Structure formats: C-alpha cells, structure tokens
Amino acid sequence: MCDSFEFPRQYTGSNRRSFLRMAGAATALGFAGGLPFAGLARADALTKAQRERMTPEQIIEIMKEGNARFQRGERKNRNYLREQRASAAGQYPAAVLLSCIDSRAPAEVIMDLGIGDIFNCRVAGNIANDDMLGSMEFACKVTGAKVVLVMGHTSCGAIKGAIANAELGNLTGLLAKIQPAIQATNYDGERSETNYPFVNAVARKNVELTMDNIRHNSPVLAEMETHGTIKITGAMYNLGTGAVEFFA
Template sequence: MQTFTKELQDKTSPQAAIDRLKDGNKRFVDKAASERDFLSQVGQTSGGQFPFAALLSCIDSRVPAELVFDQGIGDIFNVRVAGNIVNEDVLGSLEYSCKVAGSKVIVVLGHTKCGAVTAACKHVELGNITHLLSKIQPAVSAAMGGEATPEAIEKVALKNIEMSIDRIRKESPILAEMETNDEIKIVGAIYDVASGVVCFT
C-alpha cells in the first residue's frame, strides 16, 4: 500500500478522505487489511508527512485508529484524549493538522462502552479526571434524562461527539472557515468495540 504523499494529499477531496476511512474500516472488519511494510514507510515519511485525515479519538486501548481504519504510517493524524473532548490543545493540534499540514477531514471518533462517558454519567470526581469529565457533562445534561443505564450512556456518547464537533466549529475560526470554504469536512463517527465497525454519524 502506497504511503500518502503531497501529490496524493492535494488530489484528495474531503469526501474522498472520508470514503478512504470507510473503505479501510471495511477491510479491517472483513479481515482483509492491506499488506504494508511499516519499516519502509518509516523511511518514506522521514522527510515529511502528508496525512489525509485528522482524528480526535479517545485514549481507549481498544480503539487504535490506524488499525481500525487500516491506515499506515504517515496517513492520519491522531489526537487522543479520554472522552474525545475538546480543549485549546486539541484545537491547536487540529488546526495544525488541517491548516498547516493539509489534512482534508476531521473525524471526531467516539466509541461504545466509553469509560470516560460512563464516569461522566455517574458523576465521578477524582483528581484531574474531574476537570476532564466536566467537558462531557453538557452531553450528559442534554442526552440522559434519568439513570445511567447502558442505553442512556450510549446516547450520551453520541451527543458528546456532536457537541465536540460544535465546539470545534465555534472555538476555531480557522477550521470553521476551512469547512465553509469546502477545504475540509468535520464529521463524527462511533466505533463499536464489540464488532469493530465504525458508523459515521
């Protein structure tokens, strides 16, 4: 599989970038992952990188983005933080990915059975985790009407993706303008930890 180059990046539209991720996930689920020489890709990318996508995903060990989208070294930026929340550092990373380095799509990737979302739903308070979970609380308030049932928690996870996208658009004029100009797309997706399937929202 060819490593992503500047020429390939320039030719890739935002929708083509999304389709590339969808195709990669299908290969992952079908157990038909592309053959790659990762060490060769290390050499090919040593002089520069031209990823086609930037992902904001959770730190969960079950959701390694490069694997579940069947991508190689140099193909995607991957910002990882518990609960795929948005803060200034995340926004700066995404702005670099798209405005400076040329990525064509931002995907906010949540997942089922998310520990951070579950903790927020149960109002856990513990050290610095408390501050992080406070960024998920708006989704809890918006999507969970009663008890923190498994079904309610999954609704919160979806709402949290939606609200993270809203924050990116509202708090990054750079990325909002790029999306308005059709230079990038900002989309959501959720990974099922039981099946390996990514569903774009």
Template sequence: MVNNKRIPFLIFIAAVILFSSCKSKADLEYSKATIINHSVHTKEQQQALTPDEVLKQFKEGNERFRNSDFTIRKHSDTIRKAATGGQYPEAMVLSCLDSRVPVEDVFDQGIGDVFVGRVAGNFVNTDLLGSMEFACKVAGAKLIIVMGHQHCGAIKGAIDDVKLGNITAMLQNIKPAVLMSQNYEGEKSSKNEAFVKLVARNNVRNTLTEIRAKSEILRTMEENGEIKIVGAFYVLQTGELQFFD
C-alpha cells in the same frame, strides 16, 4: 503388534494431522490479508484529494478492518526514512484514550496516513483545537473525524459524576453531553448501556459543535469546502464505525 519404539513417532504424526486440519478462524481470516509495499503520501497526492474522497477511503478502510480483510504493510527502513522528510496525511482523527480503539487499525491506515489526537472522552480543548488547525491548515489534511465509542469509561464517569484527582476536571468537558441527554425516559445511569450510548453519541455531536464554534480557522475551511468535519461512533463488538449525518 506395533513396535513400542514407534509409538512416539505415531503420536507426533497424529498431532501434525490434527493441527493441520483444525485451522482456527483467526488463521483463515489472516489468509485474506493483502500485503503491500506502503508508500508515504506526497504533497501532490494529498492536495489532489477532495474531502469526500478521503472520507470514502476511510469508510472503505473500516469495512476492510471489520471484515478481517487485512492490509499488511511492509514497514521497512525505506518507508521509515521516506517519512522523515515530511508528512502529508489525509485526515485527522480525534479519538478516545481507550486501548480497544486502535485508530490506524480501525481505518486500515499506515505510516504517514493519519494524524491522531487522543483524550479520554474525545472532547476538544485549546491544545486539541490547535493540533487540528495544524493538521488541516498547515499540514494539509482534508478530513476531521471525531470518534466516540461503545462502553466508554469516560462517559460513564461523567454520568456518575466521578470525583478523583484531575479526572474530576477532565470529566467536566463531557458534562454538556450528559445534559443534552436528560430527555431520555429510561434509567439515567452508567449501568444502563442504552443511556451510555446516547450520551456518547451526544458527546461526539457536542465536540463537533465545539470545533466549529471555537476554531475560526477550521470553520472557515469547512465552509469553503477545503475540509469536512464528521462524527462517528465505534461499535466494539463488530468493529463497525457508524458515521453521523
């Protein structure tokens, strides 16, 4: 017969054994993490990179992200203090406002690695074009990525012609992509995910066109091979970035 006083102890032991044998998938994935002492880029390191090399690094970073091959960066006071003296990021990413698209995580980047501009619908205006020109011409970034994504609320709002405060004017920036997609043969509504995806991808293409048309600085830099300007579409379910040709 088991001593009644020992029952709580035996329950505790059983719970420990059960917990240790039932590691979640997340725990197993976390064990794949790579811990590094992240160093902030120097100007020399940034200038030595080519646009193609930066694009390759960012694609590899996304592969690590979607495979849960995490990079854990030790963001110590040393790193933060090192970053205060200047910044030499490799790239500029224009992303949607969407909280499900964490830009630095999606590319597995750290402090000082990337400029990020965010606006619902990842379109460009004067402010964002000026930010891109600063990132590339002044601060030396070698790559611009325009990143749209799946299930985008701004895209759905533009398709549905939403009228609400300042959102109405904002969505006008996305309307060209809706017009570009009118040859679609299926249902042209925000309830049709295939149509939403088509408009989102065309919105990225339109943004790329706008950058080249409205920024002589960036267009010239791209023509001279100093930078690359590329588009990508982020798939929420998988974390994959599909880069455009």
C-alpha cells in the same frame, strides 16, 4: 469497486513507472469508482501530490473501506519500515482524528491505515480542549489535512465516569466537559452509568457537541470548512462489532 479505494502509495523502479501511469489515469477519471492500482502491495507513505488529488469525501470513503476490511479480518499489504522511512523527511496526512484513549479503539488499526496517513489526537472522552483545537489547526491549516473526524465509541469509560459524577484529581475537570452531552441527551430509560444504551447515547451526543465546539471555538477550522477546504464530521466505533458508523 469501493473495496479497492485506499490511500495511494508510491512505488520505485518499474513499479513506480506503472504507478505514475495508473495515477494519471485515476486523476483523469476523478478517482471515480476507486483506484485501479489498489490491489498492489503498498510501499511508501502518502505524498502531498496524492493527498491533494483527493477530496474530503474521498478520504472519508477510504476510512470507511478500511474499516470494512477490518471487520472482515482483512488488511492491505503494507511495509511499515518503508512507510517509516518514506515519511521521515516529511508528512502529508489526509485527516486528523480526535478519538478516545481507549486501548480497544486504535484508529489506524480499525480503519486499516498506515504510517503518515492520519494525525490522531487522543484524549479520554474525545473532548476538544484548547490544546486539541490547536493541534487540529496545525494539522489542517499548516500541514494540509482535509478531514477533521471526531470519533467516539461504545461503552466509553469516560462517559460512564461523567454520568456517575466521578471525581479524581485532574480527571474531575476532564469529565466536567462531558456533562453538557449528558444534559443534552434525550433518553426515556434509566439515566445511569450502568445502562449501556444510555451511555452510548451520551457518547454519540458528546461527538456531536464536540463537533459544534470545534466550529465555535476554532475560527480557523470553521472558516476552512465554510470554504470547503476541510470537512468536519463524526463517527462512533462499536467495540462489540468492530464497525465504525460515520455520520457522513
């Protein structure tokens, strides 16, 4: 059932009429058990009305199911050109992701998402500086996204660089922001950048501390989470398996 749960899309002509009938049924069911029209080819970008019918938990479930498809080598039928055209006049993303710049971890691909589905803030080591916090506040408070997801990944170069105390221009200051995660990671083995279990443990702790940082340094987002308007959570992407482990 959950395999059919995805970001809903608009349709035109007779398909649009069918969509409206099915969307009404889905609303009446509270989206329980997935969307009945999910097997149809998706055409247009996510609308405000469609996003407003979803809870943060349902949005996270959509991302989980998208990653499950990715791991199976499957993807939903979509028309990127129509998504681009449909979203040109306005956007209603359901979530904002803070992820690493690593070329092997493109969020939209590994969670089988389309144009207009999510905001994606990318920076080495997925750290939350003032600019990232401002971007997430825009995404949630101004535009209406309901989920803030911090996603780290295994074998992260930024994490390894921070462990090794690497220094290089502006990168030095960025890596310094990861140092608290290194210090807070409980690990009995070798604490070096060449020990990948330790690197991955630090990457996970870095996600956790970044979530705390968001709550502490953004009263806007913290208040929204307290009121249940948004959900702040984390995830780890495994480069070797293609699996995203969601914290919630």
